Amino acid sequence: MNEIPAPIPVERLQFALPPTHATPAEERAYRKERLAGALRLFARYGYEEGVSGHITARDPEHADCFWVNPFGLAFADMTVSDLILVNGDGQVVEGRHHVNQAAFMVHAQVHRARPDVVAVAHTHSIHGRALSALGELLAPITQEACAFYESHALYDAYTGVAVDEEEGGWIAGALGPHKAVILRNHGLLTVGDSVDAAAWWFISMERACQVQLAARAAGRPVLIDHKDALATRDQLGSDLVGWINHQPLWRQISRAEPELLT
Secondary structure, three states, X not given: OOOOOOOOOHHHOOOOOOXXXXXXXXXXXXXXXXXXXXXXXXXXXXXXXXXXXXXXXXXXXXXXXXXXXXXXXXXXXXXXXXXXXXXOOOOEEEOOOOOOHHXXXXXXXXXXXXXXXXXXXXXXXHHHXXXXXXXXXXXXXXXXXXXXXXXXXXXXXXXXXXXXXXXXXXHHHHHOOOOEEEEOOXXXXXXXXXXXXXXXXXXXXXXXXHHHHHHHHHOOOOOOOHHHHHHHHHHHOOXXXXXXXXXXXXXXXXXXXXXXXX
C-alpha cells in the first residue's frame, strides 16, 4: 500500500497578497495595468453601454489626478497606453484623448471626499440599473450580498446626466464611508483601496442585484438576520477580500488578452 504523502509546510504554499512597490512609478504602472484589465473584464460581462461607464484610479504621486478610460474608446479594446491622466480641474495632462465629463464630475468628487479610495467604478450594468429603478438597497439574502450590508447607500435622486460638479458632491456625500452607492434610476458606483477591489465590488454587487431581482420575482426572499449579516460582512467585506477575489479574473484576462498591457 502506498504511503499517504506528507503535507507540504504552510510556509511553502503560495498565497497572493497585494504587492508593495518601491517607487511611485512602479505603483503607477501596476494601477494602470489593473485598470486596463478591469475595463476589459467589464466589457466581457456586458457592462458597457455606448460611451457610458468609467473606472478611475488615483495617481500614486499626484493625489488630485486620476487615470481613466478615454471618452469613446471601447472597454474591450483598452490598453495601458490608451489611458489618460486627468487633473483636479478636469484637464487631460497625459494622453491623447478626451475625458468623459461625467467621469470627471462624479469620480473627482468621490476621490476628493475619500482620500482612502484609490479606484472608483461606475457603469450602466443591466441588473444594477434595474434595482436602482426600484429605489432600494441590497437586502441581506445571500452570503455575497452581506458584503454590502450596512456598507452601501442609496442616492435617492435623479437629475439627468451627471455633468454638474455640485451633483458629484451630492453623490460623494451619499456614498459617505461606504464601499458602494446605488444611484436611483441610474446604476451602481463602487470604490476600493485598489483597482482590483473596486472592480470586484462592482462585479459582485451587479450579481447581487441580479439575485435579488430573481428572488423577488420568484417569491418572498428570506432575510439573513442582522447579527449574522454583520458577521458575514466582517468576514467578506474588506477591500483585501475584494482584492483576493479579483485575482482569478485578473489572471484570466491578462493571460487571454496580454495586449492590454501595451
